[in-house]
Amino acid sequence: MGVGAQPTTFGIPGVAKYASFLKELPDSVQVRKKLLSAIERASLYPAGSPERKRLLSFVVVGGGPTGVEFAGELQDYVDEDLHKWMPEIADEVKVTLIEAMPNVLNAFSKKLWSYAHEVFTETNIDLVLNTAVKNVTDTTITAQKKLADGKTETLEIPYGVLVWATGNAPRDLTKSLFKKIPEQNTARRGFCPSIC
Ligand SMILES: Cc1cc2nc3c(=O)[nH]c(=O)nc-3n(C[C@H](O)[C@H](O)[C@H](O)COP(=O)(O)OP(=O)(O)OC[C@H]3O[C@@H](n4cnc5c(N)ncnc54)[C@H](O)[C@@H]3O)c2cc1C
Structure with a gap:
């Protein structure tokens, strides 16, 4: 028996319905379609409008190898490809990576994750750490951020495309x-x- 695994959502409301995954081939086709659709729809709104900003908010949840690699590839696509044909849209895209733990790539050495943090800062990827997603609607992610003083803060993050990469569970x-x-x-x- 070698049936592999399936993405895990931890039963978080809205994830299965609204997020895209990075597991099977059709998932990647869906991510591509959603990205191009969000970019085209955003271009119909005037610069600075909240709806355009929402559509150009691309959020990746999960700071393991899959989420980190995808967020990096996505920012590369925005900077190197999208920028050539829609520079004004590319400048407004915001790639955000949300991770529940204090660092990304927690299974790896400090050298590796601190390098990843540096690269994310240099390439303008917004790294939101210590933050666990609690709910997803068709437009908004609700997450809880642990603060240094032990308190928590609720974040509302509007998004155009949400890619979920928090690991796998048994089929x-x-x-x-x-x-x-x-x-x-x-x-x-x-x-x-x-x-x-
Ligand atoms: C985005 C991503 C990036 C990755 N990058 C790397 C990497 O760089 N290096 C690396 O080593 N690993 C990587 N992996 C992990 C690697 O893909 C998996 O470890 C590997 O695919 C597991 O192989 P598997 O054969 O166990 O399962 P799978 O590759 O999932 O294969 C299982 C197969 O069984 C089929 N199946 C399921 N249920 C049934 C059923 N009831 N009847 C019949 N067929 C069924 C499925 O359709 C599937 O084709 C990555 C994984 C992902 C998701």
């Missing part, structure tokens, strides 16, 4: 097999008979 077929393997009930990760 339904795999979950149905879990039930038949008693040892699996205590396993914290995926399908792992006998050795977990």
Whole structure:
């Protein structure tokens, strides 16, 4: 059996309905369509209008390798391609990466994640750390940011395209097999008979 995994949404309201994922080939086609549609629709609104700003807000949730790589590629596309044919739109695009932990690439060394933070600052990607998404509607992300003094602040982030990259969960077929393997009930990760 080698059925892979599926994106996890943690049951956060609105994610499955409004976000795009980065898992299967059709996901990438959908992301491309949504990006081009948001750019074209934004160009119909006058510069500085709130709707144009919302449409050009591209948000990536999840600061693992997938989210970090995608946010970087997206900013490269804006700077190197979009800028050639729609410079006024490219200048208004805002790429934001939201991460629940204090750093991106938490599974890697400090050297690597601090380099990623530097590159994000240089390339103008907005890094929103210590922030967990709580709800998504068709236009707005609601998130809770942990502040240094231990308090929390609620953020409302309007978006045009939302890409969700918070990791993977077992597929339904795999979950149905879990039930038949008693040892699996205590396993914290995926399908792992006998050795977990
Ligand atoms: C955006 C992204 C970037 C990545 N980058 C890297 C990288 O740079 N380097 C790296 O090493 N890894 C990378 N990975 C991880 C890598 O893709 C996975 O580890 C690898 O694909 C897992 O292989 P798999 O065969 O277990 O599952 P999958 O590749 O998911 O294959 C499982 C297959 O089973 C099929 N299937 C599912 N359910 C059923 C069913 N009931 N009946 C029949 N077929 C079914 C699925 O359609 C799928 O084709 C990346 C993953 C993502 C999402």
